[in-house]
Amino acid sequence: MSAAIAFPSCTMPAAARALRDEVREFIAAEKPAGTHYTESNPEFSRKLGARGWIGMTWPVQWGGHGRSTLERYVVSEELIAAGAPIFFHWVADRQSGPLLLRFGTDAQRARFLPGIVRGESGFAIGLSEPNAGSDLAALETRAQRVAGGWRVSGTKVWTSNAHIVQHMILLCRTAPRSADRRHGLSQFIVDLHAPGIRVNPIKNMAGQCEFNEVVFDDVFLPDDMLLGQPDQAWGQLISELAFERSGADRFLSALRLYTAFVDAAGADPSAAEAALIGRLAAHLWTLRHMSISVARMLQDKAPELEATIVKDLGNRFEQGIVEQCRALRPAPVPGTPYADALQQAMLYMPRVTIQGGTPQILRNAMARALGLR
Numbered sequence: 045m046s047a048a049i050a051f052p053s054c055t056m057p058a059a060a061r062a063l064r065d066e067v068r069e070f071i072a073a074e075k076p077a078g079t080h081y082t083e084s085n086p087e088f089s090r091k092l093g094a095r096g097w098i099g100m101t102w103p104v105q106w107g108g109h110g111r112s113t114l115e116r117y118v119v120s121e122e123l124i125a126a127g128a129p130i131f132f133h134w135v136a137d138r139q140s141g142p143l144l145l146r147f148g149t150d151a152q153r154a155r156f157l158p159g160i161v162r163g164e165s166g167f168a169i170g171l172s173e174p175n176a177g178s179d180l181a182a183l184e185t186r187a188q189r190v191a192g193g194w195r196v197s198g199t200k201v202w203t204s205n206a207h208i209v210q211h212m213i214l215l216c217r218t219a220p221r222s223a224d225r226r227h228g229l230s231q232f233i234v235d236l237h238a239p240g241i242r243v244n245p246i247k248n249m250a251g252q253c254e255f256n257e258v259v260f261d262d263v264f265l266p267d268d269m270l271l272g273q274p275d276q277a278w279g280q281l282i283s284e285l286a287f288e289r290s291g292a293d294r295f296l297s298a299l300r301l302y303t304a305f306v307d308a309a310g311a312d313p314s315a316a317e318a319a320l321i322g323r324l325a326a327h328l329w330t331l332r333h334m335s336i337s338v339a340r341m342l343q344d345k346a347p348e349l350e351a352t353i354v355k356d357l358g359n360r361f362e363q364g365i366v367e368q369c370r371a372l373r374p375a376p377v378p379g380t381p382y383a384d385a386l387q388q389a390m391l392y393m394p395r396v397t398i399q400g401g402t403p404q405i406l407r408n409a410m411a412r413a414l415g416l417r
């Protein structure tokens with residue numbers, strides 16, 4: 045069965061429009077130190093938690109705020125556009141919390157969700173390994189059944205924020221590999237401070253520690269940390285993808301460069317600069333509407349195909365900003381806002397088409413969903 049692509053148009057409700065002003069005022073008053081949403085500042089996350097801007101759509105019963113996906117969209121869009129340092133809680137808010145809501149037990153929800161909502165508890169994603177990235181079903185980390193729980197050994201890599209957050213949602217093999225390689229995988233909630241876990245930070249191209257190698261050496265995980273059904277995690281994992289791939293983080297990460305370019309071009313841009321500014325604005329407008337449409341759909345379902353399209357087009361757009369601005373203004377005066385933004389974007393941008401799925405993998409997924417392969 046093939047899916048059809050649908051991006052229904054949607055209008056922001058009045059509550060979401062009012063919220064946008066509120067978030068802008070908050071950012072202007074707080075002036076959080078940071079220039080990019082991938083920076084972490086636990087104190088700022090706690091302030092956002094206190095405002096009710098984490099776990100916004102989650103049920104009140106579990107500490108959430110019962111608001112709409114569009115209201116959440118407005119808050120995250122404003123924070124990302126402002127380069128606010130939200131990464132400490134971002135993964136937990138975007139996908140670990142929704143996963144716990146969907147597949148966790150009531151005891152797990154009660155234990156983990158309120159801390160996320162308060163901005164006190166961050167999560168990492170433990171999928172990729174040295175020999176398993178795009179081909180995730182090739183992963184080798186194993187959990188063996190023992191009395192009262194499981195014992196885990198193996199190595200994860202690229203694990204963003206594992207050096208500063210408390211928990212990881214780990215994917216590992218719990219049954220021998222069979223003809224169906226996707227069977228036999230399970231997810232666990234892991235306390236990253238448990239005995240036997242070593243978190244080794246890795247420096248990125250900008251010299252910052254942002255992701256890690258995480259080594260599990262015979263780590264005990266109690267039974268009550270199994271998330272969802274044993275051996276059935278593949279389906280659970282797929283349900284995360286629509287949350288992971290469709291947000292404003294997938295196309296706004298070079299916004300600072302775009303606005304600095306517009307400022308540098310000034311009131312009298314060259315014809316080529318004016319054309320680029322207009323073209324990028326048109327693409328941004330379109331992507332934004334597609335992303336908002338997915339946010340609206342997330343209220344009731346998981347539109348994986350549309351989310352995948354947003355990520356693929358969004359990443360190409362972001363990388364295009366860097367290439368095209370640099371082609372027109374290649375040698376900025378050091379220390380100017382445009383020079384700083386260009387340097388940051390050049391160091392950041394190669395990753396966007398690797399993290400969260402490469403273009404080849406996204407296009408394979410789209411082709412499958414459309415019945416083309």
Ligand SMILES: Cc1cc2nc3c(=O)[nH]c(=O)nc-3n(C[C@H](O)[C@H](O)[C@H](O)COP(=O)(O)OP(=O)(O)OC[C@H]3O[C@@H](n4cnc5c(N)ncnc54)[C@H](O)[C@@H]3O)c2cc1C
Pocket residue numbers: 168169170171172173176177178179201202203204205255395398399400401402403404405408
């Ligand atoms: C900044 C950053 C943060 C990350 N954070 C996390 C994290 O927090 N948690 C986590 O688990 N992972 C994380 N990742 C890992 C990321 O998900 C993987 O890097 C990604 O899935 C690609 O896997 P790989 O690096 O092993 O490349 P590979 O899978 O080896 O791919 C190499 C190349 O081969 C291509 N390729 C592979 N298979 C196919 C195919 N079937 N058809 C066509 N082409 C193919 C790919 O497109 C790519 O170009 C992060 C990555 C980055 C860059």
